[in-house]
Amino acid sequence: MDISTELEKAINEQIGIEFSASYAYLSMAAYFERNAFDGFAKWMHLQSEEERLHAMKFYQYLIDRGGVARIPSIPAPDWDFESVIKVFEASLEQERDVTRHIYGLYKIAQDESDFATVSFLKWFVDEQVEEEKSVSDMIDKLKMAQGNLDSLLLLDRYAMERKPERQA
Ligand code: FEO
Numbered sequence: 001m002d003i004s005t006e007l008e009k010a011i012n013e014q015i016g017i018e019f020s021a022s023y024a025y026l027s028m029a030a031y032f033e034r035n036a037f038d039g040f041a042k043w044m045h046l047q048s049e050e051e052r053l054h055a056m057k058f059y060q061y062l063i064d065r066g067g068v069a070r071i072p073s074i075p076a077p078d079w080d081f082e083s084v085i086k087v088f089e090a091s092l093e094q095e096r097d098v099t100r101h102i103y104g105l106y107k108i109a110q111d112e113s114d115f116a117t118v119s120f121l122k123w124f125v126d127e128q129v130e131e132e133k134s135v136s137d138m139i140d141k142l143k144m145a146q147g148n149l150d151s152l153l154l155l156d157r158y159a160m161e162r163k164p165e166r167q168a
Contacts, residue, residue: 001064001116002066002067003062003065003066003067003112003114003117004112004114006108006112007067007105007109007112007117008062008067008068010060010104010105011058011062011067011070011105011131012069012070012071013062013072013094013101014058014101014105015055015058015059015062015069015071015072016072016074016100017098017101018054018055018058018071019051019054019055019071019074020050020054020074020075021051021094021095021098022048022051022052022055022079023048023074023076023077024043024077024078024090024094025044025045025047025048025051025091026044026045026048026077026092027077027078027079027133028044028047028077028081028091029041029042029044029045029048029109030079030081030085031080031081031087032084032087037084037152037159038109038160039155039156039157039158039159039160039161040084040087040155040156040159042159042160042162043159043160043162044087044106046109046162046163046164046165047091049164050164050165054124054127057123061117061120064146065116065117076104078090083149083164084142084149084155085139085142085147088135088139088142089139090137091135092132092135092136092139095131095132095133095135098128098131098132099128099132099145100123102121102124102125102128103125104123105117106118106121106125109121125166126129130139130165137140138155138159141155142155
């Protein structure tokens with residue numbers, strides 16, 4: 001069964017959202033590299049690559065279901081930030097926005113009784129819980145640091161330990 005026109009359109013939009021997230025994280029990585037926070041930069045590079053892989057998962061799924069991929073344009077991301085914590089707050093907002101879009105897709109798939117798409121989307125629903133949690137945890141730690149440079153450098157080293165996510 002080919003995918004519906006409505007889901008095809010929504011998945012194409014999602015491909016754009018995931019690539020936008022990838023670009024935004026790359027831009028955040030560049031900000032950290034300019035400011036000599038190598039651990040935070042690595043975190044954002046990993047995140048950028050994960051988002052690219054998310055986009056490719058949607059792309060491949062669309063192709064596998066007989067859909068037409070129309071890759072949307074991507075707006076330029078923010079490139080400058082007030083502080084370390086502002087970057088992570090922007091990241092959390094972005095993840096929440098991605099979650100809202102995934103839920104929107106899930107709802108369309110459910111309403112159409114497209115159970116293959118419902119099943120495909122479950123990985124993303126779980127992934128968003130993890131992504132929001134890891135960013136929220138970092139924001140909590142950054143709040144405790146209260147902008148103290150020694151504490152920020154410790155957190156930067158902690159961020160350096162981050163491993164790539166397990167891909168399903
Ligand atoms: Fe692909 Fe972080 O959502």
